[in-house]
Amino acid sequence: MADEDRAACFLVRKEVFVGEQGVPEDIEYDAYDAGAVHVLAVRTEDGQPLGTGRLLFGAAGIAKTGDAAVGSLGRLAVAKAARGLGVGVALVRAIEECAAARGLTAVDLHAQTHALGFYERLGYEVYGPEFLDAGIEHRAMRRALNGH
Template sequence: MDPADREACFAVRKEVFVVEQGVPQDLEYDAYDAVAVHVLAVGGDGEPLGAGRLLHGERAAAKTGGEPGVGSLGRLAVLKAARGLGVGVALVRGIEEAARALGLTAVDLHAQTHALGFYERLGYVAYGPEFPDAGIAHRAMRRELRPAG
């Protein structure tokens, strides 16, 4: 991903998480951003619509309990004007494809509780108790990945 695309990912995240949801900017961006696999959804006009990231290997260990072969999907954000258009689904599926390409067998995520139904429709299963992250209620979820083919 080139620097302009990465900046577009960060701009989407800022709009959704920092501006819309009130997440402090210093919590939204972290050291993982430098090493994550980032995905960006753009419209036909080239304008950014949504973004997300995948952590893998040692980078995902803190989020997944250190299980080998499990990646961590995070920072999934879709701009308000693009919601309901399938952008979030495309981003999740793109992250899953990146995970498969890295040899991962499952993807974990920490979903805001209002988004549980979205992830459940995509095959993710919630586990563990609800917990706060940046003052927002979350649940851990996982989807086992089938090999590509």
């Protein structure tokens, strides 16, 4: 990914997580960003960044999921002006395609509790207890990829 695209991903994350949700900026960006696959949705007409997400796999995926065959979807963020347009769905599906292309059998994520319905509609299932991350209630979710 080009440096300007990665900067656009971080800009969307800053807008959503830091600006809207009050996540401290020093914990929004982490060591996993360097090795992650980042996806970016942009408006076709002008290249305006609309949303982003990332996939962790390999050693980073194992650190997050405990399983080398399971990727970790995270930092999914859609700019306020782009919500309701299907950007989030497209980003999740793109991350799943990246995971499948790397031979992963499932994708795991930690969903903010207000977003559980969104992920459930995409085939993710909740497991484990509710927990706090950056002061926000979350639940773990997982979806098996096609053929697994």
